[in-house]
Amino acid sequence: MDAAQRKKLEETTRYDPTEVEARIFGEWMEGGYFHPEAEGTPEENFSVAIPPPNVTGALHMGHALNGSMQDALVRLNRMRGRNALWILGTDHAGIATQAVVEKELKKEGKSRHDLGREAFVERVWEWKAEYGSRIVEQYKRLGASCDYERERFTLDEGYVRAVYRVFKQLFDKGYIYRDNYMVNWDPGSRSAISDLEVENREVEDVLFSIDYPVEDSDRVLTVATVRPETMLADTAVAVNPDDERYRDLVGRHCVLPLVGRRLPIIADEHVDPEFGTGALKITPGHDVNDFEIGRKHGLEELGVIGPDGRMSEEAGEYAGMTIAEAQEAIVAALRAEGRIRAEEPYTHSVPFSHRSGERIEPLISLQWFCRMDELARPAIEVVERDEVRITPPQWKRVYLDWMREIRPWCISRQLWWGHRIPVWYCDECEETIVAESEPERCGACGGELRQEEDVLDTWFSSAIWPFATLGWPDDTPELRAFYPTSFLTTAREILFLWVARMIMTGLEFPGAIPFRDVYVHSVIQARDGRRMSKSLGTGIDPLEEIDVHGADALRFGLLAMSSTQDVRFSDAKVQQGRDLANKLWNASRLILLNAADAEPAARPTCVEDRWILSRLERTVASVTEKLETYDFAHAVQEAYSFFWRDLCDWYLEIVKPRLYDGEEEVAATLLYALERVLALLHPTMPFVTEEIWSFHPGRDGHLAVHGFPVADESLVDPDAEEDVEGGIRLTQRLRAWRDLAGVPAAATLPAVVDGVEPPSFVSRLSRFDFNGTDAAPVASIGPVRVLESDQLDADAVAARLEKRREELRAEVERGERKLSNEGFVAKAPAEVVEEERGKLERYRNELAELS
RNA sequence: GGGCGCGUAGCUCAGUGGGAGAGCGCUCGCUUCACACGCGAGAGGUCGCUGGUUCGAAACCAGCCGUGCCCACCA
Numbered sequence: 001m002d003a004a005q006r007k008k009l010e011e012t013t014r015y016d017p018t019e020v021e022a023r024i025f026g027e028w029m030e031g032g033y034f035h036p037e038a039e040g041t042p043e044e045n046f047s048v049a050i051p052p053p054n055v056t057g058a059l060h061m062g063h064a065l066n067g068s069m070q071d072a073l074v075r076l077n078r079m080r081g082r083n084a085l086w087i088l089g090t091d092h093a094g095i096a097t098q099a100v101v102e103k104e105l106k107k108e109g110k111s112r113h114d115l116g117r118e119a120f121v122e123r124v125w126e127w128k129a130e131y132g133s134r135i136v137e138q139y140k141r142l143g144a145s146c147d148y149e150r151e152r153f154t155l156d157e158g159y160v161r162a163v164y165r166v167f168k169q170l171f172d173k174g175y176i177y178r179d180n181y182m183v184n185w186d187p188g189s190r191s192a193i194s195d196l197e198v199e200n201r202e203v204e205d206v207l208f209s210i211d212y213p214v215e216d217s218d219r220v221l222t223v224a225t226v227r228p229e230t231m232l233a234d235t236a237v238a239v240n241p242d243d244e245r246y247r248d249l250v251g252r253h254c255v256l257p258l259v260g261r262r263l264p265i266i267a268d269e270h271v272d273p274e275f276g277t278g279a280l281k282i283t284p285g286h287d288v289n290d291f292e293i294g295r296k297h298g299l300e301e302l303g304v305i306g307p308d309g310r311m312s313e314e315a316g317e318y319a320g321m322t323i324a325e326a327q328e329a330i331v332a333a334l335r336a337e338g339r340i341r342a343e344e345p346y347t348h349s350v351p352f353s354h355r356s357g358e359r360i361e362p363l364i365s366l367q368w369f370c371r372m373d374e375l376a377r378p379a380i381e382v383v384e385r386d387e388v389r390i391t392p393p394q395w396k397r398v399y400l401d402w403m404r405e406i407r408p409w410c411i412s413r414q415l416w417w418g419h420r421i422p423v424w425y426c427d428e429c430e431e432t433i434v435a436e437s438e439p440e441r442c443g444a445c446g447g448e449l450r451q452e453e454d455v456l457d458t459w460f461s462s463a464i465w466p467f468a469t470l471g472w473p474d475d476t477p478e479l480r481a482f483y484p485t486s487f488l489t490t491a492r493e494i495l496f497l498w499v500a501r502m503i504m505t506g507l508e509f510p511g512a513i514p515f516r517d518v519y520v521h522s523v524i525q526a527r528d529g530r531r532m533s534k535s536l537g538t539g540i541d542p543l544e545e546i547d548v549h550g551a552d553a554l555r556f557g558l559l560a561m562s563s564t565q566d567v568r569f570s571d572a573k574v575q576q577g578r579d580l581a582n583k584l585w586n587a588s589r590l591i592l593l594n595a596a597d598a599e600p601a602a603r604p605t606c607v608e609d610r611w612i613l614s615r616l617e618r619t620v621a622s623v624t625e626k627l628e629t630y631d632f633a634h635a636v637q638e639a640y641s642f643f644w645r646d647l648c649d650w651y652l653e654i655v656k657p658r659l660y661d662g663e664e665e666v667a668a669t670l671l672y673a674l675e676r677v678l679a680l681l682h683p684t685m686p687f688v689t690e691e692i693w694s695f696h697p698g699r700d701g702h703l704a705v706h707g708f709p710v711a712d713e714s715l716v717d718p719d720a721e722e723d724v725e726g727g728i729r730l731t732q733r734l735r736a737w738r739d740l741a742g743v744p745a746a747a748t749l750p751a752v753v754d755g756v757e758p759p760s761f762v763s764r765l766s767r768f769d770f771n772g773t774d775a776a777p778v779a780s781i782g783p784v785r786v787l788e789s790d791q792l793d794a795d796a797v798a799a800r801l802e803k804r805r806e807e808l809r810a811e812v813e814r815g816e817r818k819l820s821n822e823g824f825v826a827k828a829p830a831e832v833v834e835e836e837r838g839k840l841e842r843y844r845n846e847l848a849e850l851s
Numbered sequence: 852g853g854g855c856g857c858g859u860a861g862c863u864c865a866g867u868g869g870g871a872g873a874g875c876g877c878u879c880g881c882u883u884c885a886c887a888c889g890c891g892a893g894a895g896g897u898c899g900c901u902g903g904u905u906c907g908a909a910a911c912c913a914g915c916c917g918u919g920c921c922c923a924c925c926a
Contacts, residue, residue: 013885014886015886015888200923223926227926270924270925272925272926275926276926279926280925280926287924287926288924289924289926290924290926291924292924346926348925348926349923362924394854394855394856397854398854398855398921398922401854402922405923492920492921493921525919527863529919549888560874561864563864563865564856565856565857566856566857566919566920567863567864568862568863568864570862570863570874570875571875572862572875572876573875575875576875576888578888579886579889580888581888582888582889583885583888585885585886586885586888587885587886588885589886590885590886591885593885594885633864633865637874640873640874649890649891653890656885660884735891735892736891738891739880739891739892739893740892740893745880745881745891746881746883811870814870815870818869818870818906818907821906821907822906823905823906823907824869824906826906827905827906827907828869828907829869832869836869836870
C-alpha cells in the first residue's frame with residue numbers, strides 16, 4: 001500500500017459507490033475477464049445464457065433480480081478458475097420494436113405503409129443502432145459480468161441463418177404447415193398472436209337472449225350471447241343431443257333474424273343444456289368453440305369482422321362500424337323486431353392481447369403453424385428423468401402438465417420487423433419453395449418468386465438462443481466448449497413461452513439439452529403488493545436504486561428479499577445492503593490501516609482466534625453450499641450475519657488492543673479473514689469487495705479472478721466456539737445487568753470471579769474489573785460476583801435482582817412441568833430429556849444463589 | 852372448472868416435530884480513537900380459525916375463513 005492509498009483509507013470514512021463502480025467496471029473490462037477462451041468441455045466450463053432483453057427495453061427489477069442471481073453464479077465459477085461464459089444479447093422483439101418505430105413515424109404524420117416495407121425495416125435498424133444498446137449499458141451498471149465482446153442480436157446475420165435452418169428442417173419433417181385456421185387476432189398490432197400471448201381478464205358484459213324463429217313453426221329457439229354483433233356470421237344453432245326439449249328440432253332450421261339466412265339446427269355434446277335455454281348460436285368465423293363445432297359438422301365459415309377490429313364489408317349495412325357500435329345497432333334492430341327476450345349483466349373472462357392490450361378477435365386466417373407434439377415428447381422425457389432439473393420442484397409438474405397438453409403453435413405474424421418467413425411462392429406455377437437462402441427463380445418453371453410476407457413469432461428465434469448464440473449451425477469452438485449451458489434462471493411467466501421451447505429445439509437441433517438446471521425465481525412485487533408494471537405506474541426503477549444506494553446494495557437487497565415465493569420490494573433490504581457495503585469498507589479500513597505489513601495467514605494464538613477462524617470456515621462452507629443450491633437469500637444473509645455480528649461486533653472489538661499493539665499474529669489472521677470474506681462476498685457484491693481488495697497486501701490481481709475460498713475443515717474448532725460463545729453470552733448478561741441497574745455507560749464496576757475463569761475479553765467488553773475490592777457482593781451473574789461500589793444504586797440493583805429471580809422461577813416451573821410429564825420422560829429421545837434435566841438443575845442453582 | 856402458493860413481532864419476510872427469529876421501525880443509553888449507513892441494552896407475537904395425530908405442533912392431517920398466482924373453448 002502506497003502513501004496515496006493509505007491517505008485515501010484514512011480519510012474516507014464513508015463508502016461511496018458511485019465513483020467506485022464506474023472505475024472498477026472499466027478495470028474488469030480492460031482485464032478481459034468476462035471473455036473466456038472457447039476451450040475445454042461444457043462439463044469443465046460454466047456457461048449461462050442471459051434471457052435476452054428486448055432491444056426496446058429498459059432494465060427493470062426482473063432483469064436486475066435475474067441478473068444478480070446469474071452474475072453471482074457466473075462470478076463464483078469464474079473465481080473457481082473455470083472458463084465462465086455469460087452469453088449476452090438482445091431480442092429484436094417484433095411487435096414491441098415495430099410499435100416504437102411506428103409511433104415515431106406517427107409523430108411525423110406518416111405510417112409504415114407510406115414508407116413501404118423495405119424503407120420501414122431500414123428505419124427500424126436505424127432506431128436499433130441508436131437506442132438498441134441502452135439495455136446492455138444498463139446491465140453494466142448492475143455489474144453483470146457478461147461477455148460483452150460476444151454480444152448477439154436475434155436478427156444478426158448468423159442468427160438469421162440459424163433461424164432459417166430451423167424453419168427449413170421443421171418444414172421438411174412436416175411439423176411446419178400452413179393452414180386456414182382460427183387464431184387469436186390482435187387488432188392492436190393487426191397480427192395473429194399465439195395462445196401464450198393472450199391473457200384472460202374478467203369483464204362485465206351484457207348477456208343477450210335472442211329469439212331465433214324456427215322455420216315453418218311458431219316456435220322460437222332462444223339463444224344466449226354476449227356478442228350479438230357476430231350473429232351476422234351465424235351458420236347454425238346447436239343443442240345438446242340429449243336435450244329432450246329440442247330433440248324434435250334437430251335437423252330442422254331456424255331463420256336468422258335481420259339476415260334471413262336459414263340456419264340448420266344441429267346436435268353437439270359441447271352444448272350445456274343447463275346454460276341459458278340450452279340453445280347455442282354457432283358462429284364458426286368468430287368464436288373458438290363454434291369454429292371447432294363448425295369444422296366437425298362441416299358448417300360454412302363466414303366472417304363479418306375485419307383485421308382492423310371493425311365490421312367488414314360482409315357485414316353489409318354495419319360495415320365500418322366498431323364492434324361496440326355494431327352491437328348497439330344490431331341490438332336496436334333486434335329490439336325493434338321484438339327479438340330480445342332478456343338482457344342481464346354477465347361477468348366472464350375475455351381474451352386480451354398481452355402485446356397491445358386490445359381485446360382479441362378470434363378470426364379465421366391463413367397462418368403458419370408448428371406441430372409441437374413430436375418436439376415435446378423428448379422434452380418431456382428429459383425433465384421426467386431430471387436430466388433437466390427444475391427448481392423449485394413444483395414447477396416441474398407445471399411444465400410437464402403443459403407439455404403433455406401442448407397444441408400447435410401459430411408462428412406467423414403479420415408484421416414487417418422480424419425474420420421474414422423463408423418461403424417463396426411462384427405465381428406462374430404455384431410452386432412453394434422453402435429454403436435457407438433466397439432462391440433465384442422457381443426451380444420448377446423458372447418463374448419469378450415472391451417471398452412470404454409474414455414474419456416469424458419473436459419467440460421462434462428466442463427458442464434457439466442457447467445454441468444459436470454460440471454459432472450453431474456451424475460446429476464452432478464456442479458450441480463445443482459451452483453447450484449445453486450450465487443453468488438458467490427465469491421468471492415463471494416465460495416457462496412455457498421460452499424455457500420449454502429451448503428444451504424442445506435444443507434436443508431437436510444440437511441434439512442435447514440446452515441447460516442442466518432451471519431455477520424459477522420469485523417475482524418481486526411493488527411495495528404495496530401489486531404487480532410491478534409500467535401501465536400501473538407501480539414499477540421501481542433499479543437504476544434509480546443503483547444511483548442512490550449503489551449496485552452492490554441493490555444486488556444484496558434483491559438476493560436477500562428473493563425467495564421461492566413472491567415478495568414485496570423491500571427498501572429496507574436494499575438499505576441493509578448499502579449499510580453492509582459501508583461496514584465492509586470501514587472494517588477493512590480498521591484492519592488494513594493497522595495490519596498492512598503482515599502476511600495474510602491463519603495464525604491463531606488464543607481461543608478467540610481459533611473461534612473466529614472456525615466460524616469463518618463454517619460460513620464459507622455454508623454460504624458456498626447455499627449459492628450452489630440457488631438459495632441466494634440465505635447465502636447473503638448468512639454472510640452478512642457472520643461478518644457483522646461475529647467478525648465486527650465481537651472479534652474486532654476483542655482484538656483491538658492486540659491490533660493497536662502491532663501484534664503480528666493477529667494482523668496476519670485478520671488479513672486472512674478479510675481476504676476470505678471479500679472473496680466469499682464478491683459474487684454477490686462485486687464492486688465494494690473489488691475496491692477493498694485493491695488495498696489488500698495479499699492482492700495479486702483482481703478479485704474477480706481470485707480464487708474462491710474452499711472451507712478449511714482443519715480450522716473448525718467446536719471447543720473454541722463453545723468457550724468464546726459462552727464468553728459472549730456472559731458479556732451480554734453483564735451488560736444487560738448494568739443497563740437495567742442504571743449504571744452509567746462509562747463506569748467500570750468492581751467484581752470478582754467465583755468459579756471458571758471466563759475468556760479474557762469479557763472483563764473489558766463488559767466494563768467490569770474482575771480484580772475487585774474486598775467489598776460485599778451484591779449480585780451474581782454466572783461466575784461473576786458484582787461488588788458493592790459508589791456507582792451502584794442499591795434500589796436499582798435490588799429491582800434487577802428481583803427481575804432475574806422472576807425469570808428463573810418461571811424457567812424452573814417450566815422445566816418441572818415438562819419433566820413431570822410421564823409421557824415426555826418415557827417417549828422423548830433420551831438426549832432431549834437429559835438436556836431438560838441439565839437446564840432445570842442450572843436454573844435451580846442460580847435461583848438458590850440469588851435467594 | 853382445474854392446479855399451485857400464501858396467512859408468524861407495527862412493516863417486509865425467514866423458520867417444516869423438541870424452549871418463537873432476522874432486517875427495518877419503536878424505546879432507553881452512548882460525540883468508546885473503523886463505521887451515527889455506527890455501538891450497547893430493551894419493548895413487542897394466544898405463529899388466520901376449528902378440530903385431529905403426537906409425550907410434545909408455528910411446523911404433520913382434515914375442515915373453514917381470508918388472500919395471491921397459473922392453466923382452461925362453456926355461450
